[in-house]
Amino acid sequence: MEGAIEKVLLTEEEIKKRVNELAKEIEKDFPHGDLILIGVLKGSVIFVSDLMRALNLKVTMDFMAVSSYGMSSETSGIVRILKDLDFDIEGRDVIIVEDIIDTGTTLKYLYEYLKARHPRTLKICCLLDKPDRRRVNIEGDYVGFKIPDAFVVGYGLDYAEMFRNLPYIGILKEDIYKK
Numbered sequence: 001m002e003g004a005i006e007k008v009l010l011t012e013e014e015i016k017k018r019v020n021e022l023a024k025e026i027e028k029d030f031p032h033g034d035l036i037l038i039g040v041l042k043g044s045v046i047f048v049s050d051l052m053r054a055l056n057l058k059v060t061m062d063f064m065a066v067s068s069y070g071m072s073s074e075t076s077g078i079v080r081i082l083k084d085l086d087f088d089i090e091g092r093d094v095i096i097v098e099d100i101i102d103t104g105t106t107l108k109y110l111y112e113y114l115k116a117r118h119p120r121t122l123k124i125c126c127l128l129d130k131p132d133r134r135r136v137n138i139e140g141d142y143v144g145f146k147i148p149d150a151f152v153v154g155y156g157l158d159y160a161e162m163f164r165n166l167p168y169i170g171i172l173k174e175d176i177y178k179k
């Protein structure tokens, strides 16, 4: 697996430190807790599980499954909902937890979709942000790292479903996905 990585962009330690900082920012904004974290399957699974444990607050979690990349390294531009929420979010404080904002297509769609259910607040927490690639206007409220325009894997992020289990975030070698 390591042979497919061009360069380590963020080490396990750097990620851990930043996740703890993000948790502190969220605690400051929601001191009374009672938050719903919505993880976006599957990429955010590792991040949401670490973030949740770093939060010293009353929180619950739910998941949505959407897919726009499929087995490719380019977005299809079409977001499909594969699994909706299990719980009502009306009047609740909700944070969407994502691994990455790339073109913004996925989050823009999800944000509008969830906003229509009238949560009290709706925020976005994403570990990675690739601003150079943005196609639609959407920003994270809590952002871990701004990264350059390169296809990254690890810590939940995949290429063709692989590499999600790398403990760090690495840039994938171009010949892996340009074949």
Ligand SMILES: O=P(O)(O)OC[C@H]1O[C@H](OP(=O)(O)OP(=O)(O)O)[C@H](O)[C@@H]1O
Pocket: 040, 041, 042, 043, 044, 066, 067, 068, 069, 070, 075, 098, 099, 100, 101, 102, 103, 104, 105, 106, 107, 157, 158
């Ligand atoms: O800003 P965008 O260009 O929309 O890209 C970001 C989205 O793409 C990836 O999901 P993917 O569709 O690959 O599903 P996955 O989480 O199961 O890997 C990633 O996890 C984000 O959800």
Ligand code: HPA
Pocket: 069, 100, 102, 150, 151, 152, 153, 157, 158, 159
């Ligand atoms: O750089 C990326 N890596 C993995 N999945 C992604 N989905 C959007 N951008 C990326």
Ligand SMILES: [Mg+2]
Pocket: 043, 069, 070, 157, 158, 159
């Ligand atoms: Mg993916």
